[in-house]
Amino acid sequence: MIDLLYWPTPNGWKLTIALEELGLPYTVRPVNIGRGEQFDPAFLAVSPNNRIPAMLDHDPPGGGEPIALFESGAMLLYLAEKTGRLLPTDFRGRHAVLPWLMWQMGGLGPMLGQHGHFRLYAPEKLPYALDRYEREARRLYGVLDTQLSKGEHVAGDYSIADIAIFPWIATHKAQGLSLDDWPHVKRWFGQLRGREAVARGMAVGRALRADGIDDEARRNLFGQERPTP
Numbered sequence: 001m002i003d004l005l006y007w008p009t010p011n012g013w014k015l016t017i018a019l020e021e022l023g024l025p026y027t028v029r030p031v032n033i034g035r036g037e038q039f040d041p042a043f044l045a046v047s048p049n050n051r052i053p054a055m056l057d058h059d060p061p062g063g064g065e066p067i068a069l070f071e072s073g074a075m076l077l078y079l080a081e082k083t084g085r086l087l088p089t090d091f092r093g094r095h096a097v098l099p100w101l102m103w104q105m106g107g108l109g110p111m112l113g114q115h116g117h118f119r120l121y122a123p124e125k126l127p128y129a130l131d132r133y134e135r136e137a138r139r140l141y142g143v144l145d146t147q148l149s150k151g152e153h154v155a156g157d158y159s160i161a162d163i164a165i166f167p168w169i170a171t172h173k174a175q176g177l178s179l180d181d182w183p184h185v186k187r188w189f190g191q192l193r194g195r196e197a198v199a200r201g202m203a204v205g206r207a208l209r210a211d212g213i214d215d216e217a218r219r220n221l222f223g224q225e226r227p228t229p
Contacts, residue, residue, distance in 0.1 A: 002026040005046060005054040007033050008205040010109065010167035011072045012053045017163050017201030018076055022083050030208055046070060057082075073105040076160040086160045093156055100147070100154050100161035104168065108144070111136045112168050116175055137175060141182050144169075148184035152191075166192050170202070 002019065006012045006028050019026045031037045031052050038050045047054035047070035055075050060067040061082055069075045080087035088094045115133035118126060144165065147154060154161040169189050172179055179186035192198050 001058050003056040005029045005031050007052045013167035014072045015053045016204040020197040020201040080160050096155040097159045097161045104164040145182035145184045148188045
């Protein structure tokens with residue numbers, strides 16, 4: 001059994017989608033990031049960077065003590081290696097997928113996160129920040145569109161690269177972006193959205209977001225200072 005320390009965000013959805021696709025049994029342990037639960041010592045013991053998601057696998061390959069993981073990309077890689085699915089086993093295929101997983105982790109996610117923050121949550125609408133991150137968001141969408149013009153999925157067969165990227169593209173409306181500007185991304189997005197496992201993964205914990213963002217949530221989400229012991 002896997003314990004998933006989770007909140008319904010793009011990074012959290014990556015893991016629920018992967019777990020649904022792989023059919024692995026898991027239990028969701030909500031971590032309310034708007035109420036500061038990401039700073040609890042028990043959570044920090046698994047995720048020292050105080051970010052969700054994190055994971056405890058009580059049935060790791062080879063047995064032994066549970067394996068604790070943080071960073072969503074590392075967790076996707078772990079699940080793929082554990083099951084032998086969603087990541088090619090041949091050398092060339094594997095190293096076609098991994099750069100796109102890292103592209104999402106190092107580029108698409110952080111840049112769309114900044115774009116979304118300055119567009120939706122920043123107390124001031126700063127023209128420089130809005131312009132800078134929208135330009136970068138559009139550039140990254142263009143990179144993805146070019147890649148998807150070459151094939152049905154991001155890197156060969158459906159893989160953890162597609163799973164990592166999809167939840168961030170799912171935020172396009174909130175980001176003020178139209179998929180009509182990137183036809184290959186639009187085709188790919190519609191195809192993945194139609195997968196039953198993707199729909200189930202995106203639905204996990206949907207009701208947890210009902211409270212929205214109040215002043216306390218803003219402090220916990222955007223201040224990110226770890227409380228002094």
